[in-house]
Amino acid sequence: MAACGLDFGTSNSALGIVTQQGPRLVRVDNDSELIPTAIFFDLDNWEHPRFGQAAIDAAIGREPGRFLRGLKSILGSELFERTTQIGPHRITFASVIERFIRHLKAKAEETLGHELDSVVHGRPVHFYDGDTQADARAQASLETIVRKSGFKNVRFVYEPIAAAYHYEASVENEELVLVADIGGGTSDFSLIRIGPQRRGLRDRKDDILANTGRRLGGSDLDAALSLAVVMPLLGLGSFQREKNLPIPKSIYFELAHWATLPFVYSWTNVDLVRRLHADACEPGKLQRLQRTLELQLGHRIAFAAEAAKIALSGGAIASVDLEFLEAGLSCSVQRTQFELAIAERTAALTNAAVQCIRTAGINARQIGAIFFTGGSSRVPVFQEAVARAAPHAVRRSASDLLSVALGLTKAAQRSFG
Numbered sequence: 498m499a500a501c502g503l504d505f506g507t508s509n510s511a512l513g514i515v516t517q518q519g520p521r522l523v524r525v526d527n528d529s530e531l532i533p534t535a536i537f538f539d540l541d542n543w544e545h546p547r548f549g550q551a552a553i554d555a556a557i558g559r560e561p562g563r564f565l566r567g568l569k570s571i572l573g574s575e576l577f578e579r580t581t582q583i584g585p586h587r588i589t590f591a592s593v594i595e596r597f598i599r600h601l602k603a604k605a606e607e608t609l610g611h612e613l614d615s616v617v618h619g620r621p622v623h624f625y626d627g628d629t630q631a632d633a634r635a636q637a638s639l640e641t642i643v644r645k646s647g648f649k650n651v652r653f654v655y656e657p658i659a660a661a662y663h664y665e666a667s668v669e670n671e672e673l674v675l676v677a678d679i680g681g682g683t684s685d686f687s688l689i690r691i692g693p694q695r696r697g698l699r700d701r702k703d704d705i706l707a708n709t710g711r712r713l714g715g716s717d718l719d720a721a722l723s724l725a726v727v728m729p730l731l732g733l734g735s736f737q738r739e740k741n742l743p744i745p746k747s748i749y750f751e752l753a754h755w756a757t758l759p760f761v762y763s764w765t766n767v768d769l770v771r772r773l774h775a776d777a778c779e780p781g782k783l784q785r786l787q788r789t790l791e792l793q794l795g796h797r798i799a800f801a802a803e804a805a806k807i808a809l810s811g812g813a814i815a816s817v818d819l820e821f822l823e824a825g826l827s828c829s830v831q832r833t834q835f836e837l838a839i840a841e842r843t844a845a846l847t848n849a850a851v852q853c854i855r856t857a858g859i860n861a862r863q864i865g866a867i868f869f870t871g872g873s874s875r876v877p878v879f880q881e882a883v884a885r886a887a888p889h890a891v892r893r894s895a896s897d898l899l900s901v902a903l904g905l906t907k908a909a910q911r912s913f914g
């Protein structure tokens with residue numbers, strides 16, 4: 498039996514294989530062990546899509562084709578049932594995800610020299626908040642896709658539990674740890690007892706005290722930043738002349754969210770924006786919106802918003818460069834302004850961490866460490882928000898973007914190795 502651990506993330510994915518020498522990450526995107534969860538279909542060669550960084554480069558270079566990112570967040574939703582147009586073809590989102598997973602599996606098999614048949618696959622604690630049916634649908638769809646990709650044995654493990662297994666390898670004494678995995682699409686928390694004596698145990702049920710999660714991650718922050726400072730430049734909040742009504746907001750929301758971007762360039766939207774432009778109080782702004790749809794610049798705007806968000810983790814001010822939309826166009830955003838735009842989400846993180854501790858029925862003072870992982874755990878207010886739930890705990894982090902894949906591979910070794 499050949500087994501692997503697979504972290505299919507909203508923004509990034511990674512895969513580790515179980516070898517005689519132990520778990521090992523595979524180079525899945527040229528020399529990198531991390532691959533952006535992105536796929537690009539060329540219009541004239543759609544059977545051979547590009548994956549990862551090459552897909553992003555194609556999208557930014559505005560090559561003719563279809564770019565998809567944030568696919569994990571549509572698992573279990575009504576969007577998942579829809580198809581997407583690629584040139585003259587319509588393909589299902591399930592088959593897009595399947596191609597991506599097949600690509601990772603093939604990379605691993607190339608490295609291994611033989612076929613993989615078993616996988617420990619990560620999943621968030623909740624794909625959806627408070628909707629158990631959508632949650633079950635999401636996991637079932639994912640399992641079907643993973644099996645179709647060629648895996649015969651599939652086990653799911655919560656992503657924060659996997660991260661805990663990775664962190665556990667570095668501790669010398671037993672401790673109670675709160676894992677905070679704040680990623681691109683979800684924020685997941687686990688309270689788990691870890692330690693050198695527990696590492697090898699096959700069954701960790703008694704060590705896992707509680708898990709909680711929220712459908713909230715870095716993509717929501719990109720959208721919040723975009724809606725706060727970029728979309729107003731494209732007319733969000735402005736008015737129509739004749740009826741004195743606000744310009745409808747739905748297109749701006751579709752443009753700001755990675756998961757809905759593939760649907761924003763529809764003929765209905767292009768036609769609507771042309772009409773709105775003709776009747777706008779501020780036609781210059783609507784002209785930018787019209788250009789965005791006609792030239793399919795939404796992804797570039799989303800990347801620019803994401804880059805500004807990342808810059809704000811290290812600085813007090815960042816600029817969003819929109820030169821590709823209009824010569825000389827850019828805007829700046831202050832960290833305080835960004836923190837205000839995401840305040841509700843920050844509070845939701847504290848609540849989720851507190852809920853995890855309450856569910857475990859322990860006192861927060863018993864928690865020795867908080868292990869931060871996932872790209873969005875680098876947002877300073879997010880770290881503070883989680884730390885508020887267990888202020889006495891030491892804060893730790895390691896292999897931010899790879900700890901889930903490493904832990905899943907450890908779990909694969911225990912389950913199938």
Ligand SMILES: Nc1ncnc2c1ncn2[C@@H]1O[C@H](COP(=O)(O)OP(=O)(O)OP(=O)(O)O)[C@@H](O)[C@H]1O
Binds near residue numbers: 683
């Ligand atoms: N320095 C940074 N500051 C803020 N956000 C960051 C930083 N670096 C990366 N990110 C964000 O982290 C997110 C990606 O993190 P990660 O790779 O952990 O997510 P994921 O595993 O793909 O998602 P999920 O686990 O939710 O499915 C993106 O939204 C990215 O913009």
Ligand SMILES: [Mg+2]
Binds near residue numbers: 507656678680681
């Ligand atoms: Mg993740």
